[in-house]
Amino acid sequence: MTTYSKSSWLSCSVVALVAMSAAASAQMTDEARAFLSENGISEALIEQADASTATELAVPAEWLEKAAAEGTIDFSTNDASEHVARWLPVFNARYPDIEIIATETSGAARAVQPLLAYKAGQLVRHIVVSFEGSLQDYVEADALAEIDDLPAWDGIPEDRRAPNGTFSGMQNTTWCMIYNKDRVSEEELPATWWDLVSEDSPLKGGRVGAANRAQLWTLNLWTHPDYGPERMTNEFLPAFFSTLQPQLRAEGVGGMINLPLVGEFDVGLPTPNDETAEIMETGAPVGWHCPEPVPQYFNLIGMFRDSPTHYSSKVFINWLLSQEGQLVRLAAGGDGPVHKDLQIEGAAPLAEEFAGKDIALRTLDGMLTELPKVYEVWNPIWAQAGGPE
Structure with missing residues (x-):
């Protein structure tokens, strides 16, 4: 502290x-x-x-x-x-x-x-x-x-x-995924979140490390019309845990940013644009990618x-x-x-990675009324998949 x-x-x-x-x-x-x-x-x-x-x-x-x-x-x-x-x-x-x-x-x-x-x-x-x-x-x-x-x-x-x-x-923060550029090619990066969890996803099998932070990105998809509560509950989240099979980590956001550098996993999520930009400025061999819709919150x-x-x-x-x-x-x-x-050019880190893309905003209503529902689905499936408390 x-x-x-x-x-x-x-x-x-x-x-x-x-x-x-x-x-x-x-x-x-x-x-x-x-x-x-x-x-x-x-x-x-x-x-x-x-x-x-x-x-x-x-x-x-x-x-x-x-x-x-x-x-x-x-x-x-x-x-x-x-x-x-x-x-x-x-x-x-x-x-x-x-x-x-x-x-x-x-x-x-x-x-x-x-x-x-x-x-x-x-x-x-x-x-x-x-x-x-x-x-x-x-x-x-x-x-x-x-x-x-x-x-x-x-x-x-x-x-x-x-x-x-x-x-x-x-402040606005955009939450996407950091990746090790020596281990992940641009062709392997998913255009959408559905692509990430698909049966033929090149990132499945433990290449992704995920933190227990559903409120930072899952809620955004939950309230987005292309996903929604029903599809998130019955399709996306089961595929995320069972098909993608990410490493479920006890570390927080800092770990998701730093662990790809040492080879713990190839892709870390969720990671914010501001902190990721800082580590990219050091010359570290990492990139940052935003599948659509792009999770953003304030x-x-x-x-x-x-x-x-x-x-x-x-x-x-x-x-x-x-x-x-x-x-x-x-x-x-x-x-x-x-x-x-x-909300214009030059006023956000890594804006070039999400400018012009569909934004999935985490709204006030989502935080107040939908987040408890997300946790009701996320927490049991995280635990059942072996995720640390």
């Missing part, structure tokens, strides 16, 4: 803070412009984001006044510490009096444990991110505060934010009710959802923007 924080001191008066914030929101900061330019973001995208700041970053003066008196924002993130160390100074260049501690965690420590503490009357985190697998639990606990009054809220597509305003998509962000950092958290989340914040995170760690005006 890695923690990164940026300390700052409340050195400005309230009047000065409000005046400076109003001026800062009118245009992109010099620090943000330099950071984006130095890290490969096109001038056209920078100018587009700059033009949006007057609207998207126009947070109320009252929020800034109250944020200045609040304590440190504490949240768990799946961002690597080095990524946080890159984007956090850009945020603090605009909002120097908001201090953030971002702790790199995964799984239960990031999403489950903060909710359990909240339900027990304790607040151990102020903001929660990437809690899709526990979304229903958060909804039932009414744990999240409304954030639909954020100036940047309207930039998030309606199908990627909560109808009641309690959470939003923060990581969520929300804030707990009754947080002592209510206003500073809203200012921070608003920046993350703005075009400036979205592009800074893209440049810092390859996080694909969810903002509706950034």
Whole structure:
């Protein structure tokens, strides 16, 4: 578990803070412009984001006044510490009096444990991110505060934010398959997921390693019209386990990315575009391939009710959802923007592998109503096939 924080001191008066914030929101900061330019973001995208700041970053003066008196924002993130160390100074260049501690965690420590503490009357985190697998639990606990009054809220597509305003998509991630280029030819790569599990699939017989992460790609197919619950239950999933016969692994996504490099298996799934792009940039002999329809989803962000950092958290989340914040995170760690005006070339890692293809989106309704049904089918068949718990 890695923690990164940026300390700052409340050195400005309230009047000065409000005046400076109003001026800062009118245009992109010099620090943000330099950071984006130095890290490969096109001038056209920078100018587009700059033009949006007057609207998207126009947070109320009252929020800034109250944020200045609040304590440190504490949240768990799946961002690597080095990524946080890159984007956090850009945020603090605009909002120097908001201090953030971002702790790199995964799984239960990031999403489950903060909710359990909240339900027990304790607040151990102020903001929660990437809690899709526990979304229903958060909804039932009414744990999240409304954030639909954020100036940047309207930039998030309606199908990627909560109808009641309690959470939003923060970034898009596309989930496909990494493969060892020395062991898999392009001709062996399946055009569709049906091709992957067909009787004549060249990848069957243990060449594929699969993590127990149905929520990252199986749910997308479950809700897609070409697959659907009935065909997934009776055709696709039986073929996936019985015909394809993948290696069922205890490792998570990191293992699926790294194990093909050492010959544990030839293809790993599911793997995300951002983390896969990073390892490809090292020169490792791997490629990334997306059968159609391409599974894509959006990581969520929300804030707990009754947080002592209510206003500073809203200012921070608003920046993350703005075009400036979205592009800074893209440049810092390859996080694909969810903002509706950034679904364009140059704004996502490995976009050339899925641009123009049919997208199987993991919707909010799918997460809330269909994911339990997916688990009812997936979990028993995973166990019956010998998959580790």
